[in-house]
Amino acid sequence: MATVFTRIITGELPGRFVYRDDTVAAFLSIGPVAWGHTLVVPIQEVDRWTEADPALWAHLTEVSRLIGQAMVKVTGAARAGLLIAGFEVPHLHIHVFGADDMSGYTLRAIDVSETEMDRATTELRAALRELGAGEYVPA
Template structure:
């Protein structure tokens, strides 16, 4: 069965996409730790990040770097944190989280529940910085 990320990639469900190419996609987390929390996902559905081939693994981080630079320019933060957990959705994904404190990347903290309009505005800011 296709992951929720594959459904976003295939446009079966909506996503607030900030960047996409032939092999990767980046979109906002709908339950972010902080506003601007973005997921970078290879389009090929592989569950565990280290099961990706070396080229995909390295290109995932290069793609994430482009997105992180745009987040850094568009969302007030000290830096952009990176996390790979991989337990919640069985599809490789890298979390990019705008950080002002260590608490901002604590996945045990309550998540935000932004409106679709807030997500769309945040996505537009990040896209404009690319």
Template sequence: MDCLFCKIVSGEVPSYKIYEDDAVYAFLDIYPTSEGHTIVLPKKHSMRFTEMSEAEVSSLFASVSKVARAVEEALDVPGSNIGLNNGEVAGQSVPHVHVHIIPRRVNDKGGSMHTIVNQHPDTGNLGELADIIKKAF
């Protein structure tokens, strides 16, 4: 498999590892959007978040929480953006599930998650849309 993140987990490609357990690996992004920008990923290769089992998702996000707390405390920042791009169309640049932890500072001129896509769709169909999505469960 020619997956960059799998190569990082195996040690084939070097990284600035900050956390590792049986299921996840976390390292500093080498193209950070803010100081301390961290990537957390499952060691098991999954291309999309929606392909992971509930147990895998639970394990990943338990570690994301632990890593985010450590990053915020170590860097003395008041918050962070935590995000996941699911699929190439959503901006996922490496086809291996990964979560970004982006430390935020007061007056850093960054935006919110709402600025990723802001199409202002019509809201007159929210009831119908909710019914369509509920049927997918």
């Protein structure tokens, strides 16, 4: 049975995508710990990050780095937080979020309106285009 992330990637479930290529998709978390909180997910279903092919892992972390640069740009946060937990969905995913302190590392969701989710999607896409990833950023 397909994971919830596969269902989002295939369009069966809605998602606010900020990046997509042949092997990786990035979309906003529905349980954000900070405004713009994004999940970087391989299209291939891999459960644990320790089981990912090294080339896939390298690409996931490079895309996460790029998303992190965009995150800092649009949030003004001191840093981009990066976290891998993997207990809530058995499909490898990297959490990327703006961080000024350690509070986001608890993965406690905050309340973000649909309007703010849309704004985060738009601003992250624009920042990713400015960072040179335009061909992978949805219109």
